[in-house]
Amino acid sequence: MSHNGEVDNYSVASRAGLSLRGLYQGKMGYAATEADDEEAIAQLVGGVIESAQLVEDDAVQEIYRGDEKYPEIDNYAPALDRVSEADKLKLLLDMEKCALASGDERIKQVDYNMISTSSGSTRIVNTYGLNLSQRDNMAVAYLSVVAKEGDRVATGSGFAFGRDFSALNAEKIAREAVEEALFYLNAAPVPSGTYRVIIDRRCMPDLLSTFSNVFSADAAQKGMSLLAGREGETIAAPCVTLMDDPHRAGGLASSGFDSEGVATQVKAVIENGKLTTLLHNLKTARKAGVKSTGNASRGSYASPVGVSPSNFYFKPGDKTLAELMADMGSGIVITEVSGLHAGANPISGDFSLLAKGYTVENGQKGQPVEQITVAGNFYTMLKNIRAVGSDLEFPGSPVGSPSVDVGEMNIAGK
Amino acid sequence: MLDKRIAQDVIDCALSTGGDFAEIFYEDRLNNGVSMLSGKVESVNSTRLHGAGVRVYLGFQGVYVYTNDTSREGLLACARRAASALRSDARIHGKPLAAFDYVDNNPYAILPSQVKAARKIEKMRAAQAVMADYPEIVQSSVRYNDSEQRVWIANSDGLYTTDTRVYTRMYITAIASNGTENQTGSEGPGALQGFEIFDQRIDPAAYAKKAAERAVTMLHAPVCPAGAMPVCIDNGFGGVIFHEACGHSLEATSVAIGASEFSGKLGQQIAAPCVTALDDGTIPNEWGSENVDDEGTPTTKLVLIENGILKNYMIDRLNSRRMQMPVTGSARRQDYSYAPTSRMRNTYIAAGNDDEAEMIATMGDGLYAKSMGGGSVNPATGEFNFAVQEAYIVKDGKIDHPVRGASLIGRGSELLTRIDRVGKNMQMAQGMCGSLSGSVPTNVGQPMIRVSSITVGGC
Numbered sequence: 001m002s003h004n005g006e007v008d009n010y011s012v013a014s015r016a017g018l019s020l021r022g023l024y025q026g027k028m029g030y031a032a033t034e035a036d037d038e039e040a041i042a043q044l045v046g047g048v049i050e051s052a053q054l055v056e057d058d059a060v061q062e063i064y065r066g067d068e069k070y071p072e073i074d075n076y077a078p079a080l081d082r083v084s085e086a087d088k089l090k091l092l093l094d095m096e097k098c099a100l101a102s103g104d105e106r107i108k109q110v111d112y113n114m115i116s117t118s119s120g121s122t123r124i125v126n127t128y129g130l131n132l133s134q135r136d137n138m139a140v141a142y143l144s145v146v147a148k149e150g151d152r153v154a155t156g157s158g159f160a161f162g163r164d165f166s167a168l169n170a171e172k173i174a175r176e177a178v179e180e181a182l183f184y185l186n187a188a189p190v191p192s193g194t195y196r197v198i199i200d201r202r203c204m205p206d207l208l209s210t211f212s213n214v215f216s217a218d219a220a221q222k223g224m225s226l227l228a229g230r231e232g233e234t235i236a237a238p239c240v241t242l243m244d245d246p247h248r249a250g251g252l253a254s255s256g257f258d259s260e261g262v263a264t265q266v267k268a269v270i271e272n273g274k275l276t277t278l279l280h281n282l283k284t285a286r287k288a289g290v291k292s293t294g295n296a297s298r299g300s301y302a303s304p305v306g307v308s309p310s311n312f313y314f315k316p317g318d319k320t321l322a323e324l325m326a327d328m329g330s331g332i333v334i335t336e337v338s339g340l341h342a343g344a345n346p347i348s349g350d351f352s353l354l355a356k357g358y359t360v361e362n363g364q365k366g367q368p369v370e371q372i373t374v375a376g377n378f379y380t381m382l383k384n385i386r387a388v389g390s391d392l393e394f395p396g397s398p399v400g401s402p403s404v405d406v407g408e409m410n411i412a413g414k
Numbered sequence: 415m416l417d418k419r420i421a422q423d424v425i426d427c428a429l430s431t432g433g434d435f436a437e438i439f440y441e442d443r444l445n446n447g448v449s450m451l452s453g454k455v456e457s458v459n460s461t462r463l464h465g466a467g468v469r470v471y472l473g474f475q476g477v478y479v480y481t482n483d484t485s486r487e488g489l490l491a492c493a494r495r496a497a498s499a500l501r502s503d504a505r506i507h508g509k510p511l512a513a514f515d516y517v518d519n520n521p522y523a524i525l526p527s528q529v530k531a532a533r534k535i536e537k538m539r540a541a542q543a544v545m546a547d548y549p550e551i552v553q554s555s556v557r558y559n560d561s562e563q564r565v566w567i568a569n570s571d572g573l574y575t576t577d578t579r580v581y582t583r584m585y586i587t588a589i590a591s592n593g594t595e596n597q598t599g600s601e602g603p604g605a606l607q608g609f610e611i612f613d614q615r616i617d618p619a620a621y622a623k624k625a626a627e628r629a630v631t632m633l634h635a636p637v638c639p640a641g642a643m644p645v646c647i648d649n650g651f652g653g654v655i656f657h658e659a660c661g662h663s664l665e666a667t668s669v670a671i672g673a674s675e676f677s678g679k680l681g682q683q684i685a686a687p688c689v690t691a692l693d694d695g696t697i698p699n700e701w702g703s704e705n706v707d708d709e710g711t712p713t714t715k716l717v718l719i720e721n722g723i724l725k726n727y728m729i730d731r732l733n734s735r736r737m738q739m740p741v742t743g744s745a746r747r748q749d750y751s752y753a754p755t756s757r758m759r760n761t762y763i764a765a766g767n768d769d770e771a772e773m774i775a776t777m778g779d780g781l782y783a784k785s786m787g788g789g790s791v792n793p794a795t796g797e798f799n800f801a802v803q804e805a806y807i808v809k810d811g812k813i814d815h816p817v818r819g820a821s822l823i824g825r826g827s828e829l830l831t832r833i834d835r836v837g838k839n840m841q842m843a844q845g846m847c848g849s850l851s852g853s854v855p856t857n858v859g860q861p862m863i864r865v866s867s868i869t870v871g872g873c
Contacts, residue, residue, distance in 0.1 A: 356800030373871025412640030
């Protein structure tokens with residue numbers, strides 16, 4: 001992070017953790033530690049036994065023997081690990097400099113900027129002789145600027161990520177942030193009512209990510225997803241195909257094996273509107289009588305095995321955002337929603353979220369809009385989708401999307 | 415623990431390239447958790463966090479390096495790495511470290527790590543049993559978490575201190591369903607205290623009843639109408655409105671660089687005269703309390719707003735340099751992997767003089783937000799949003815019927831000036847607050863308040 005040309009927070013870390021997962025009297029137990037002193041061994045073994053004894057899970061748990069073949073995934077660029085601190089700091093300061101040198105005096109300051117590079121490795125070793133490992137690294141750059149004019153204030157942000165450090169372009173990131181902040185400086189609410197809505201490629205991933213758990217067989221088996229038992233049914237409009245692609249080149253969640261050591265696979269979760277499969281780990285698959293889809297995940301080395309998507313996105317259609325807008329005629333493009341942890345209920349699918357965006361009049365970009373809420377239901381939205389755009393993007397997360405015409409939604413404004 | 419001689423060497427090493435301040439934060443923490451779904455124990459977890467972070471300043475530049483190699487060599491390597499990022503000709507040495515005594519404001523009787531998981535599960539079953547009695551509750555989730563965090567902090571000003579923080583909490587969620595729709599109700603009571611909280615201050619069954627009744631009520635509620643209207647926000651977790659809409663914008667993190675809508679407004683009227691708000695880290699055993707903050711500064715009771723006038727910001731060490739104002743014992747971090755910054759502790763609107771029944775009786779048509787969900791804010795613009803877990807339509811001063819799916823949006827500065835009633839029944843509730851230095855335990859709180867107009871988003 002920098003402020004006025006000085007780096008004010010530069011942070012470096014090396015961190016390692018060890019998790020022990022084991023079957024004790026047929027039940028799975030867990031414990032984890034970062035310390036490597038004598039107490040640690042007792043805590044690990046004692047923790048595994050205590051949890052295995054108390055967990056009341058009838059499902060048969062297993063340690064995986066391994067697959068014959070694993071896909072080769074390239075998640076590691078050696079050159080990125082060799083980028084000097086000086087080059088990283090230069091990019092950080094360049095972003096701030098470019099933003100403040102925009103030539104527009106309404107850009108008052110950079111309120112947050114950040115460069116982060118990470119490099120790590122994951123290894124799974126078990127008593128069946130499975131021994132899998134994988135390296136990965138990543139660089140992320142982010143900038144947020146504040147624009148002020150009289151009493152009006154707006155923020156805008158830009159970012160880039162990838163494994164090729166030289167491709168992170170300070171000027172482009174700054175321009176994105178500056179343009180966004182200036183555009184929203186004159187934003188105002190629209191009158192409350194029902195509007196035609198497009199959710200753009202930057203915003204849809206946030207929504208999809210919030211509700212991604214409804215595709216988890218674990219959630220379904222626990223009664224937390226309304227998709228339980230609905231494989232084969234039509235749950236979305238025919239233009240909707242939802243992909244889970246762990247092999248995607250450059251993907252943030254690309255991996256050859258999942259957290260249980262199962263080989264990963266590319267699949268459509270929704271294909272032309274039809275729910276083809278839920279996402280499974282070994283436990284949920286056994287319970288459902290199917291094969292694991294290779295979606296076992298652990299939030300960190302210390303978390304229990306759950307289920308989550310890998311690179312997860314709506315398969316792009318063939319229309320650009322401009323064409324989607326032209327087809328819509330008049331309505332609103334939503335570019336940002338906030339408050340997803342509070343205003344979206346992943347169980348009922350209901351959401352009511354603070355939103356920003358712009359109006360569309362005669363198929364053209366109109367006025368900036370803020371201080372509105374957009375409300376709907378995720379399940380209903382899937383069915384109401386009229387078209388999926390061609391502009392697929394992953395906004396710094398493994399969940400991505402093109403812009404999507406979602407039909408009508410309720411907007412609360414003035 | 416952090417050996418004093420090692421700490422002294424690490425500090426000197428961190429200052430070896432010209433830094434003007436250095437600090438080491440050393441942490442050993444044991445987290446235990448149990449989760450139960452519809453009466454079945456799903457997981458029992460035990461995780462030990464262990465590591466240290468070294469911070470060096472040169473003017474307004476800060477470097478933070480952390481590691482979980484806490485050997486003497488590991489810590490010195492960490493200090494050298496931090497030092498290598500700064501360069502000046504000045505050389506100072508750390509002052510001799512002196513023990514620093516404080517009164518333990520947050521005593522605990524029973525260390526949760528000494529309690530068998532089976533006893534924790536008994537307390538969870540008490541909550542679960544209540545929810546199981548409601549036919550429309552199809553799922554119930556109970557999570558139990560405790561954490562014993564031991565920190566040692568030493569810095570080049572000669573400070574050497576330690577704090578032990580013992581947290582115990584239960585998080586209860588009821589899911590009501592009619593087959594096609596689900597509604598949830600949640601309660602998350604906790605304290606900076608040991609396992610004795612379940613004998614002294616937290617009755618899991620009572621909280622489970624509240625969560626279950628809320629989920630069932632909301633299942634039968636029609637959707638909330640949208641538009642601007644007067645809103646009464648009830649006490650307890652209702653204080654999240656102040657936390658989100660104003661609290662974050664009073665943290666030095668955004669104030670110091672002029673990125674807050676309240677920057678430069680000390681001494682000015684920023685709220686209605688009926689509003690007095692505090693951030694207090696000294697309340698014994700409260701969820702957001704500490705003895706010392708994560709920079710080793712004793713925590714304080716801070717008046718943020720008095721009768722509508724802005725009195726104080728929450729300030730950490732780096733921002734105190736920028737703002738040329740004293741620190742307020744507000745520096746916090748999730749764990750050693752974050753550099754600390756200014757954060758809230760127990761933040762609340764103080765009790766006022768208004769009668770709660772009168773507030774609703776005289777509001778005309780509007781919304782009574784009985785239980786709030788979470789929310790978020792953009793400190794630069796003050797734009798906030800949050801969800802209402804349990805809301806009722808008020809018609810002509812009378813509570814009429816429940817509505818679901820309501821959210822409140824607006825700008826913090828506008829909201830503060832539109833508060834026209836502050837009740838007497840101040841109460842606090844527990845939450846986890848996320849910001850630059852990670853997720854930290856905070857209390858929110860308020861008596862019932864009334865806001866003359868807020869934009870309500872419905873479904």
